[in-house]
Amino acid sequence: MRRAGLVVWAAHQLARSLVRPGVTTEDLDRQIEEFYVKQGAEPLFKGVPHPSPGKPAFPSVCCMSVNDEVVHGIPSSRVLQEGDVVSVDTGARVGGWCGDSAVTYPVGRIDDEVQKLLDCTSGVLNLAIELMGQRSRWSDVATEMAKYVRDHGFSVVENFVGHGIGRNMHEEPQVPNFCTPQYRRNHDFALEPGLVIAVEPMVNIGSKKVRGLADDWTQSTVDGKASAHFEHTIAITESGPVVLTSAPREGESFESEA
C-alpha cells in the first residue's frame, strides 16, 4: 500500500506544480492521467458508477472542486483564476493495492479567511493522524476533530465521510469526521494495528450543508462560501500511525518504488 501511496503523493506534487491562474481543471486532470499511465498505476476514480441508477459514471482520474464546490467536481474547461482554491482528490491502485489522497491548493494569492480554512482543514487531518496513535476508538478521534473545526469557527461537512481502503478504494468501515451518540453505539470501530483508513475532512467556512449540481456529481456549499478537503491514507502499525500517501522517508525513494 505504501507503493500506491507514493504514486498518489507524486501525482499531488505534479498537481501542486501545475496549479496556477490560467490553467483549466481538465488540463490538470489529463496530465495526472498521463503520469499514472507512465507509472503503470490504475486510476481509481475514472468509471466509478454513479450511486443513482441511469446516471453517468465519473469521467476523470481526479475530482477537482473549485471554491464553493466541496467534493466530486468534474474536471472541465473552467479556467482557474487568481484567488481561487481547487481541491484535487485522486487515487490509484499499484500492485493490487490502493492509495487515496486529497489536497486543496491555493491559486495565486487567496483571501486570509480562505487561507485560514485551508490551515484548519489540513490541521484537523494532522490532529486525526496524531490522535490515531493515542486513542483506542475512532469515535474519540472524530469527536475531537469536530471540536477542533468548531473552535476555528468553521463547520464540518457531514454528508460525506472517509472509508476503509485496501484492495479496493472504498471498504468498510465508514470514517466520519464528527460523532453522534448513534454513531458511537452502532458504528464505532477500534484503532488497531492492521487497520488502514482514508481520513478526509471536508470543512466549510459557512453552513455545513451541501447541494448537488446539475452535472449529477459536483457537490457545492448551499451558501456559496468556500470549502476545503484534505485526505490521507493512513495505516495503524505496531509502532503507531503511518501516513501511506506522504513524501518518501529516509531510505525510500519514489523512483525505486516505481
Ligand code: MG
Ligand atoms: Mg479521495
Ligand code: MG
Ligand atoms: Mg477517499
